[in-house]
Amino acid sequence: MSDDEKGGAGAAWRSLGDFIRSQRELANLSMRQLAEIAKISNPYLSQVERGLYKPSADVLKNIANALHMSAETMYAQAGLLDDSPDRDESHHGVEHAVKLDPLLTVDQKETIIRIYRSFLGRE
Amino acid sequence: MSDDEKGGAGAAWRSLGDFIRSQRELANLSMRQLAEIAKISNPYLSQVERGLYKPSADVLKNIANALHMSAETMYAQAGLLDDSPDRDESHHGVEHAVKLDPLLTVDQKETIIRIYRSFLGRE
């Protein structure tokens, strides 16, 4: 279904472009598809994902909408929102969210967390 | 794009420029003072307040900080925040946290999300 992530382990995105690219691949969209929805040209999206250009907030909003995510999340990733100092930084969002999920059983939670930790390479 | 934002029901400000100008005057700051604090040139601030240019999110954030207001408020006034998010229940917890995790690869995220959905019974 989806192509392999080249380069292997370590998906920590160094920039906004990496973030957008990972979100786009997660949504199984090609560059031209996402560019069409976000109303930008596909070469420009290419440059943005490669970190060559930093898109304006308007474009950022369109991309966020196209990826079904809130504009705030996008702006936060772009570093445009960091004036509010009080951010409730729960360290591991995944484990926290899993533990709080009301639809999972205890065993299912343990399974997911175990898989998650194995992916991170720590026991 | 839309240069005339009409139809804003009850909007006290015709445009973003008017909003900034009123906030600046409310803070008893001259253009040069605000421009200095916001790290932009005063002619540019003049153009912005007169609605000739639409500032980037970066500048918007600086102006908001200089006026001691949150960047979100500024973005909302600039019309950069009014996305229409579908109220998808998958956005709430686990899937959202997984997608935003910076340490997982795209494939790992897809794996975890697939397991999570299978646990919920909705493939």
Place this chain on the structure above:
DNA sequence: TGCTTGCGCTAAGTATACCAAGCACATGCT
């Protein structure tokens, strides 16, 4: 074997966000 269609990327140009220098008019001081 070719033709088509999809992909991401490059190159070159246009539009616009943004800055430095300076204008025109006020006010205050001597």
Place this chain on the structure above:
DNA sequence: AGCATGTGCTTGGTATACTTAGCGCAAGCA
């Protein structure tokens, strides 16, 4: 009268966001 210093604004240029045309490659199909 002069000369400072303040205000907002205009002009001309530079940096950068963004687009249109097209390249090279891989996969499907005649």
